[in-house]
Amino acid sequence: MRHTFKRSLTVALATLTASVVSVGLSTTGANAATDQTQRADNCVVNVDSGSKQCFGTFREAIAATTDGKITNAPLSAKHIDQKLTDRLSAASHTTGAQAVQLGVVFRDSNYGGSAQVFEASSGCQSGNGRDFQIDLSGSWNNAVSSLTTLSCWLELWDAPGTAGFHQEYQQSTSYVGDAMNDRASSIAFL
Template structure:
């Protein structure tokens, strides 16, 4: 789900859902709730499109990335860990976001974050690629949100943001409970930032 693109509406989202976070300034705090949606995730590598709130899952990471990029990247590394470490892969993912920003195409698919079931981007338990129609602009407001991670509830242990996005993870659905500070990458939520295997909803900022 994307927040409104108008300046006033984006500020309202910040006030309505992140006021406590901004006021508290700490790593964890209590957040307000919003409506939730869920989608099944029954294979190892899933892609969620926040513009449509639809989740599709695939047998391999390259298949998931091909779907996430609308077929523009069909040769992603077999290993999500290799992808996370690859500057070339990051540049290609971000180039798609820049292309979408300069295009009037309404159905562009832009990768916002890749979330991993294990620490250090390990591949054993799968990945969740989060997409939208545009990246994040870095102004500190919420650009995209997922009120419920569905089949990925309480699974995320590491992640990396793309196309300018930082990710804030919430302990419960609807942005409730404890939450993490927004960052662009965390190789180990077990060691840095908490909420390892506890995230149930997210904001992309």
């Protein structure tokens, strides 16, 4: 009887140890998933190719989209200012520039939360209509609350393929308004 109890206790301890290790691995997996989510907070989307690359900070995203010409942008997109907007515009017009920054959309009002910087091989041609368009997919579908214009005006649409209700923004806007808040499914660059 004592031998059976000892064996049962050993099996129970082994099971408990395996459970603790499993929970530890699950927590590590959850932390890795959280790290990946945090890395997705600041993305650069190329509207020519549709490619998307995400970074841990807004500074890293700006450094990537400017090919290292601007490495001291704020850590958070919330702190974008006119000085940085002017520097982004100047960087995209320099010889050898790889990309032109079109605009930035933010998940929260007042330029807060996650940010996506849109870039292309050229800027918008003023006055000739739509230069680029792209659907907002994944977690960005129906999630835009504020935006910053850079080399283009931005036009948010409530359906994919720039269809449905839309609103045009000719300047940076801390709140896109009740009619468009968390409703954009596509964006046009004018």
